[in-house]
Amino acid sequence: MAKIILEMKNITKTFPGVKALDNVNLKVEEGEIHALVGENGAGKSTLMNVLSGIYPYGTYEGDIIYNGEVCKFNTIKDSEGKGIVIIHQELALVPEMSIGENMYLGNERGKKSAINWNQTYAEADKYLKMVGLTESSKVLVKEIGTGKQQLVEIAKALAKNAKLLILDEPTSSLNEEDSRALLDLMLGFKKQGMTMIIITHKLNEVSYVADKITVVRDGSTIETIDNANHDIDEDRIIKGMVGREITNRFPPRQGVKIGDVNMEVSNWTVHHPLYPERIVVNDVSMYVRKGEVVGIYGLMGAGRTELAMSIFGQSYGILTGGTLKLNGQEVKLKKSPTDAIKHKIAYVTEDRKGNGLILSQSIKVNTSLANLDSISNNTVIDKDKEYQVAEEYRQKLKTKTPSVEQLVGNLSGGNQQKVLLAKWMFAEPDVLILDEPTRGIDVGAKYEIYCIINDLAAAGKSVIMISSELPEVIGMSDRIYIMNASRIVGEMPASEATQENIMAAILQSGRGD
Amino acid sequence: MIMNNNPALDFLKKYTMVIALVLVIIFFSITTGGKILFAQNINNLISQNGYVFVLATGMLLCILTGGNIDLSVGSVVCFNMGIGALMLQKGIPTFITMLAMLAVGLVIGMFQGFWVAWVSVPPFIVTLAGMYAFRGLSNVVLGGLSVGVNNESFLAIFGGGANCYVPDLFGNGSLNLTCIVAGLIVAVLVIVMQIRNQSVRKSLGIASSGPGELIRTVIIAALVVIISYRLAQYKGIPSVLIWIALILLIYGYITTNTAIGRYFYAVGGNEKATRLSGVNTKMVYFLAYANMGMLAGFAGVLMLARAGHAEPTYGVGYEMDAIAACFIGGASAYGGVGKITGVIIGAALMGVINQGMSIMGMSANYQSAVKGIVLLVAVLVDVLTKKENA
Numbered sequence: 001m002a003k004i005i006l007e008m009k010n011i012t013k014t015f016p017g018v019k020a021l022d023n024v025n026l027k028v029e030e031g032e033i034h035a036l037v038g039e040n041g042a043g044k045s046t047l048m049n050v051l052s053g054i055y056p057y058g059t060y061e062g063d064i065i066y067n068g069e070v071c072k073f074n075t076i077k078d079s080e081g082k083g084i085v086i087i088h089q090e091l092a093l094v095p096e097m098s099i100g101e102n103m104y105l106g107n108e109r110g111k112k113s114a115i116n117w118n119q120t121y122a123e124a125d126k127y128l129k130m131v132g133l134t135e136s137s138k139v140l141v142k143e144i145g146t147g148k149q150q151l152v153e154i155a156k157a158l159a160k161n162a163k164l165l166i167l168d169e170p171t172s173s174l175n176e177e178d179s180r181a182l183l184d185l186m187l188g189f190k191k192q193g194m195t196m197i198i199i200t201h202k203l204n205e206v207s208y209v210a211d212k213i214t215v216v217r218d219g220s221t222i223e224t225i226d227n228a229n230h231d232i233d234e235d236r237i238i239k240g241m242v243g244r245e246i247t248n249r250f251p252p253r254q255g256v257k258i259g260d261v262n263m264e265v266s267n268w269t270v271h272h273p274l275y276p277e278r279i280v281v282n283d284v285s286m287y288v289r290k291g292e293v294v295g296i297y298g299l300m301g302a303g304r305t306e307l308a309m310s311i312f313g314q315s316y317g318i319l320t321g322g323t324l325k326l327n328g329q330e331v332k333l334k335k336s337p338t339d340a341i342k343h344k345i346a347y348v349t350e351d352r353k354g355n356g357l358i359l360s361q362s363i364k365v366n367t368s369l370a371n372l373d374s375i376s377n378n379t380v381i382d383k384d385k386e387y388q389v390a391e392e393y394r395q396k397l398k399t400k401t402p403s404v405e406q407l408v409g410n411l412s413g414g415n416q417q418k419v420l421l422a423k424w425m426f427a428e429p430d431v432l433i434l435d436e437p438t439r440g441i442d443v444g445a446k447y448e449i450y451c452i453i454n455d456l457a458a459a460g461k462s463v464i465m466i467s468s469e470l471p472e473v474i475g476m477s478d479r480i481y482i483m484n485a486s487r488i489v490g491e492m493p494a495s496e497a498t499q500e501n502i503m504a505a506i507l508q509s510g511r512g513d
Numbered sequence: 514m515i516m517n518n519n520p521a522l523d524f525l526k527k528y529t530m531v532i533a534l535v536l537v538i539i540f541f542s543i544t545t546g547g548k549i550l551f552a553q554n555i556n557n558l559i560s561q562n563g564y565v566f567v568l569a570t571g572m573l574l575c576i577l578t579g580g581n582i583d584l585s586v587g588s589v590v591c592f593n594m595g596i597g598a599l600m601l602q603k604g605i606p607t608f609i610t611m612l613a614m615l616a617v618g619l620v621i622g623m624f625q626g627f628w629v630a631w632v633s634v635p636p637f638i639v640t641l642a643g644m645y646a647f648r649g650l651s652n653v654v655l656g657g658l659s660v661g662v663n664n665e666s667f668l669a670i671f672g673g674g675a676n677c678y679v680p681d682l683f684g685n686g687s688l689n690l691t692c693i694v695a696g697l698i699v700a701v702l703v704i705v706m707q708i709r710n711q712s713v714r715k716s717l718g719i720a721s722s723g724p725g726e727l728i729r730t731v732i733i734a735a736l737v738v739i740i741s742y743r744l745a746q747y748k749g750i751p752s753v754l755i756w757i758a759l760i761l762l763i764y765g766y767i768t769t770n771t772a773i774g775r776y777f778y779a780v781g782g783n784e785k786a787t788r789l790s791g792v793n794t795k796m797v798y799f800l801a802y803a804n805m806g807m808l809a810g811f812a813g814v815l816m817l818a819r820a821g822h823a824e825p826t827y828g829v830g831y832e833m834d835a836i837a838a839c840f841i842g843g844a845s846a847y848g849g850v851g852k853i854t855g856v857i858i859g860a861a862l863m864g865v866i867n868q869g870m871s872i873m874g875m876s877a878n879y880q881s882a883v884k885g886i887v888l889l890v891a892v893l894v895d896v897l898t899k900k901e902n903a
Contacts, residue, residue, distance in 0.1 A: 315788070315789060336791070337789050337790070347789065354783075355785045356789070357786055358779055358782030358783040358786055358849065359782065360782045360845070360850055361779070361782050365775065365778070369779055369792075370790040372772045376771075379773060380770055380772075381770055384713060387717075387719050423790070
């Protein structure tokens with residue numbers, strides 16, 4: 001058995017309101033690629049942040065043992081000094097700086113008072129070659145594509161003398177080809193003796209690249225699976241991640257009464273707001289009936305969010321073609337969400353912190369924001385009524401909070417999502433577009449959100465649920481649209497949908513291009 | 514969820530600046546031998562700082578939208594004073610002059626707001642440009658000279674000259690009864706409204722926030738009575754106090770009870786989320802700056818009356834006083850957080866420090882240094898208490 005290079009022992013980390021990690025144990029052998037898998041919010045990224053010193057020693061419990069000694073990292077610099085380098089999910093490059101400047105940012109060559117640019121660029125070029133990039137290190141980062149930027153991040157890590165490289169979802173924004181190249185690069189590094197930890201949601205990548213797989217669920221490590229032969233069954237991993245049979249993850253639908261078509265878009269085409277030559281939604285036609293839950297499945301970047309936001313008062317992109325019908329009547333919405341809300345369309349964003357909630361304000365204020373008119377007389381807010389409304393929704397959605405005066409920023413992800421839902425339910429829409437409604441929330445809260453969705457449908461609302469989680473789409477929807485590369489590439493009733501034929505629809509559409 | 518189990522600490526956090534104000538007043542009462550609480554000094558405190566209250570109110574709305582400030586207000590105040598002085602010199606009546614000054618301020622504010630809201634020029638740049646431009650235009654309008662105001666009614670109504678007090682209706686000479694009666698009426702009104710409010714909430718089944726609110730109201734009412742008694746011992750209600758109170762009440766109401774007031778907070782808290790909630794966020798920015806211009810116009814009215822003349826150098830640094838009052842009063846430099854009551858505390862705190870040090874005979878240079886330190890400490894306290902919650 002090879003030497004254990006890293007051991008994380010009984011790591012516990014609490015945030016206000018949430019226990020993010022609970023007695024986590026992780027052992028990594030020298031020279032292996034170790035995959036960390038788990039659902040969103042399971043605690044993988046938190047664990048890596050503990051390891052790299054972003055959460056300094058003392059803010060967590062437990063020990064980090066690296067190369068046989070207990071480490072007490074206070075900053076990222078400390079962990080990098082030992083050769084532990086983390087590459088974050090979001091690229092951390094400055095677009096206006098050159099590749100070389102970026103690679104040595106905070107780690108400048110030469111003296112502090114006089115940077116040695118020749119040395120900087122010479123060394124940068126050397127590392128760029130190692131990751132297979134032919135660009136000069138003097139090129140600005142904004143001029144190269146995302147795939148190459150990811151490689152620059154790796155080169156930057158190598159320049160720091162990485163012995164243990166942590167990659168947090170390195171392929172999440174890459175296409176198939178770039179992803180494969182990156183994984184092969186990792187296998188190459190492994191041959192040279194580098195140890196790597198990879199966090200990813202893509203299970204095919206896990207089985208391709210990882211030697212060992214550790215499953216994290218709800219802040220605990222569940223198991224470590226051996227994958228020396230790279231032949232692990234994906235269902236085996238999913239079982240560990242989810243922790244129970246997929247069949248009982250979704251509440252049964254009751255009182256399903258599907259009515260007339262409520263909203264229909266035809267030949268909907270949208271271009272990118274900044275690069276008008278790029279088509280982000282291509283000739284999409286779809287409809288949703290009253291009391292129906294329609295799922296839109298697609299990977300990130302397939303154009304799902306763009307489709308939803310462009311329907312919602314063109315809040316994204318440039319609409320170049322297509323018609324929108326509400327209740328059979330063609331409607332031309334003005335280019336503002338206000339008009340969409342007036343026509344009883346609601347869009348519940350996938351990015352609740354960035355686009356959905358005002359974290360510095362109370363639950364009450366957030367709940368009423370999209371429909372202040374209904375609780376005001378001539379723009380004067382009836383604050384007592386506002387309180388009652390917020391309280392009503394708190395009870396209806398079972399939001400866990402001492403009072404509706406609580407700041408939303410203090411709530412856990414699941415409860416924040418409920419406040420977001422409450423806000424849009426209070427706007428009394430007929431059509432609700434839910435974009436990744438269960439992203440980053442725990443299993444229990446997910447189930448409750450599913451119940452709310454079912455209730456909405458039972459009340460005759462039309463629900464469009466966008467999701468990149470296949471089981472969720474299959475488990476919740478009445479009908480499913482499959483989206484890939486800006487187009488709808490398939491439509492099927494949920495009764496006929498399986499993971500296989502949905503994936504097949506995506507693959508076939510890819511071949512057609 | 515953070516449940517703070519220490520009520521004393523909670524209280525301290527919530528009322529940090531109120532406590533600071535009380536401590537500062539106690540400090541100056543000791544060092545000045547109680548002079549700072551003299552009737553005349555309380556009167557002067559209000560009269561001298563009228564412009565800070567008015568400008569800080571407008572500035573708060575700008576800051577709420579995301580920590581945006583308006584650097585031009587000092588110059589705009591001066592420009593308006595110039596226009597007002599010239600109009601009065603030509604014999605144009607008081608109220609027409611006042612309305613014209615408000616209108617000029619509003620137009621300037623709308624002009625700046627247009628660039629900020631619809632062209633997305635950073636407010637810092639737009640208003641820095643305004644600061645230069647209107648300083649220069651003040652000089653142009655006044656021809657580089659000082660222009661005096663002879664219109665007695667203008668001076669009296671807006672708080673300048675010898676007779677700028679609300680006339681005593683019951684007048685017996687020594688004690689201004691009108692002032693005391695007004696103070697008592699306000700105090701009773703405040704308490705009655707609070708009690709009514711609480712009973713309404715109770716009947717609607719809304720959880721009461723405990724006796725704290727009532728105690729706070731009683732203290733406020735008591736303060737009103739004490740201050741009105743003090744003012745009565747001098748010359749009564751300074752007319753500028755009526756204007757300040759009016760502005761604070763109107764904007765206090767707007768920020769807490771109206772939809773547009775809510776939008777200022779929402780935009781500062783999360784602009785994207787607010788826009789996606791169907792709010793015209795550009796209009797919110799525009800209104801913040803248009804309103805700031807109008808209030809700068811009004812501050813110009815008050816200053817013109819107080820000074821009795823306009824000079825091209827007036828109003829320098831007023832924008833900073835207004836900004837400081839907001840931040841000392843607990844407004845967040847990132848936007849979305851801040852209250853009119855905070856502005857009152859912030860402006861009062863700075864006023865008391867200024868006046869206390871003047872009475873002690875310290876030079877203006879030290880006053881400025883102390884103000885700087887107070888500002889830093891106030892924001893520091895804010896940042897540190899927030900950090901604990903992070």
